[in-house]
Amino acid sequence: MMLFTDQLQCPSSFPWRFANIVSSQDVVISILFSNEVLESHPNDITQECKIQLSQYFKKTLIDFQLPLAEANSPFFKTVHAELIKIPLGATTTYKEIAEKISSAKKARAVGLACASNKISIVVPCHRVLNATHQLNGYAGGLPTKAWLLEHEKHF
Template sequence: MSTVHAVVESPLGALTLVARDDALTALHFADGRHRGQEPGERTTTPLLAEARRQLAEYFDRRRTEFDLPLAPEGEPFQLRVWALLREIPFGATRTYGELARQLGHVRYAQAVGAANGRNPLPVIVPCHRVIGADGGLTGYAGGLDRKRSLLALEEPPAEDAGRLF
């Protein structure tokens, strides 16, 4: 297995994309817990170039979902949570409790929160769309300022705010 990485500039700061073989395995913020620990050589591959393109489209509000091969590494429960995160539509939010109910038990809310916090592909797997039961912003591996920025990016443009569809 060949692991490579590339650094992408974004409105959130530098992002490091990590890929193994033909799938993305991680996205790290420049000041995050994995800073400076990226495995493999820094390079460009067709997959990393496509991920860079899709991220640029997302930050330009021209893309609402990512279409990239992903291979996050985690426990089976974490993988189930991360799959649910990908089902949250652009511009929508869910609470930890709602995701726990989808998994079959409301008491899983804390476990959902823990899995959400270990999401290795933030932005692409939209863990920023998960909020507290009271509608407040809760933790985010990239920091609450980045979470606010991502949620604001996904809000409808101001000219559409009052329009009925």
């Protein structure tokens, strides 16, 4: 499978310099953060993702409309589908997601599904908090999670 890449310069107040986008010919595979400049090999998918992320950072995009790679297990796929339903500016907990997908005792498994998410921002695992509604675990780091939540309050 051929992979395509592109890089978006993030706002100066964001904890990372770049959002690195990887796609196949058909779907976005990952959006991960970096401080390093990477060589770009874009395609239509990475370019559209870059446009939509830029609009998100400028507060002009509420809903992403991108073809996304599916999670690697049926459970993770279900969790990621539920994450996409969390409205901009809202938060929920791992337990609440577990209850919504009829797996009330699987809050930890929901946490693992969030941790496995490689499509940052678009699959908004940053909107999920722990049982006491506090920030915890985020692949991009807690300062990034806090920044994203604060950013989304002001749309």
